[in-house]
Structure formats: C-alpha cells, structure tokens
Amino acid sequence: MAPQLHPNLVELAPLLGTWSGEGFGVYPTIASFDYLEEVVFSHGGKPFLVYGQKTRSPVDGAPLHAETGYLRVPQPGRIEWVLAHPSGITEIEVGSYAVTGTGVELRLSATAIGLAPTAKEVTALSRVYRLDGDELSYTLEMGAVGQPAQNHLTATLRRAA
Secondary structure (H helix, E strand, O other): OOOOOOHHHHHHHHHOEEEEEEEEEEEOOEEEEEEEEEEEEEEOOOOEEEEEEEEEOOOOOOEEEEEEEEEEEEEOOEEEEEEEEOOOEEEEEEEEEEEOOOEEEEEEEEEEEEEOOOOOOEEEEEEEEEEEOOEEEEEEEEEEOOOOOEEEEEEEEEEOO
C-alpha cells in the first residue's frame, strides 16, 4: 500500500510523477547545447518529495547530467532543496512556493554549495520552476568558473506518468 501524502506536501502534490521534455543550455565558457530530460518526483509519507533528474544528448542518447535529492517543506510556503550531483557538487537551496491559478511556482537560491576536490568551481545557483497543468518549466542560473550568476539552463517538460 502506498504511503499517505504528508499534509505539508498537499500543495506540491501536482509535481508528483514523471516528467520528460527538452532543454537548452548556454554559458560563456562552453558551446550552447540542447538536451533531453526526465524528472521524477515521488514521496514516502514524510514532509519531503524525493527528486531524481537525468539528461541525455538528443543526438546519440549519451548521458549528460544527473542530480538527486529531496525537496523539503518545513512549513507552508517554504521549501528547502537538498541536492547531490555526480560531478562532485552538493547544494542546499532555500526558497518559497506559491500556488497559482493552474499550478505552482517555486523560487529557490543556493545557501550552501559543496565541492569535491575535483569538481568545477560553482559559486551561485538559483532555480525557478513553474508548473502549469501538465507542463513543468524551469530556468536555472549559475555562477561558475569565474563567471557571475547568469542564465544557464531552460527546459519545458510534460507529464509522462
């Protein structure tokens, strides 16, 4: 039997499920790129969502990036996202969410970024997610490798399951 959704998650319940779609990345130190993405939000009855994300090349399907973590809801309207990346980066983002007419908007900024000794320097991260019906879109800003925080990723995903 599936666990009951924690009351703190009721307003974020529309995020639950599998999302897939396409994104675009740009940064001054690299060539711009397209990617395919899959995101899964699930829960286990506690006051957090379990999050998994992976991207791959639209050309040959090669894996590009992945992250995993937990979207915590300590109180209504407030969120904390705890993430780990296999590239040697961990991040804690803190922010808020608001229920909109047909969905939810989440706004978060990193309050802590951890780097493994071999990870690239990342100094700032922020995300805005917008859920509108069966469409989930986001933008991610990043400051890294001597560059100030700026647009890095934009994607639009559709509910797959």
